[in-house]
Amino acid sequence: MVDHLVIGAGVVGLAAGRQLAQRSGSTLVIDKNRQFGMETSSRNSEVIHAGIYYPRDSLRTRVCIEGKHRLYEYCQQQGVSHQRVGKWVVAQGNEQLEYLYALRRHCAELGVPAEIIGSAAALKEEPLVRADAALVSPTTGIVDSHELMSALLRDLTESGGTFAPNTSVVAMQRDRGSYKVLVTTGDPETPFMAIRAPVVVNAAGLWADRIANMLVPDSHPWREQYRLHFAKGRYYVLDAGASARLRVCRLVYPVPDKNIVSLGTHLTLDLAGSIRFGPDVEWTASNTNYEPEGGAPIEEVVRAINTYLPAVRSEDLGLGYTGIRPKLQQPGGAFCDFVIREESGAGMPGFVNLVGLESPGLTSSMAIASMVDRILH
Secondary structure (H helix, E strand, C coil), X not given: CCCEEEECCCXXXXXXXXXXXXXXXXXXXXXXXXXXXXXXXXXCCCEECCCCCCCCCCHHHHHHHHHHHHHHHHHHHXXXXXXXXXXXXXXXXXXXXXXXXXXXXXXXXXXXXXXXXXXXHHHHHCCCCCCCEEEEECCXXXXXXXXXXXXXXXXXXXXXXXXXXXXXXXXEEEECCEEEEEEECCCCCCCEEEEEECEEEECCHHHHHHHHHCXXXXXXXXXXXXXXXXXXXXXXEEXXXXXXXXXXXXXXXXXXCCCCCCCCCEEEECCCCCEEEECCCEEECCCCCCCCCCCXXXXXXXXXXXXXXXXCCHHHEEEEEEEEEEECCCCCCCCCCCEEEEHHHHCCCCEEEEECCCCCHHHHHHHHHHXXXXXXX
């Protein structure tokens, strides 16, 4: 028996485990992979988002803004590599200019710093970037996600919590006031083990809907309500010659599509100052296939980049890595908010579902952990 069981050791699961371990009682974080953070948490842009895109009253906005402040403070305290590099959202043409001014008003309503600069000012600061205007987001930054997760795991274990990799959930049921969770162990002598816990946090990321569905019959509303759709994205890097030729000092994002399926093929920097572009969007049935095949042709990717960085050529780019985002929003569908819900209303007290935690999940991780703690205690 453990007091708190967290399923999933991505950045959100580790943050939740750390938070719960700081209370009295025992906390166990499990993950089916051989180490923490091997899926969405390590295959993203590593951006600390400002929290400017989503509806004002949405959970995504709330936990992103709160999480951003918590994350900067935590990184500073723990010595996690990060940098507040800032971001531009760039507009081309009148329609996108209208969006940019609406976005600035939205930022003002949220209390998030932002200003708009014109093309002359943008050209002076970033000579290679094409923009009729740019919304400047000074609180956007970048972080080393592996260092962050390592720090969270260290806090978890120093607070008495435990991390068990190579541990997959195969069945779960509500039983006598707690949850009985059957897991595989990777040990040939004892391949299965039952874990009992009165509190279970489903932070399984790409697998969160499947974990939730283990508790309910086929006819249960969760089957549709929490159904995930998978958006695969590819990230591209500049070769050495192009890196020397193309110098940009901040993140650059195009105007996103109206349903915010994606923030566009944007330019991000790593902590060494290297440029990468992505992700594109390919809807896929698989949440495990990270192979780079498919997706947009490289010429299409370059066309998207050239709208704001005209000097990039096809031969400058190489494939870096791919990631998969767990989306509640179906292809062509409207915006869907995060699910952060304790399920007493469904007859499962102490079970917390965290579903659809795509971007800005990394930024929001510490705020989500705090919210989970408040929900439960």
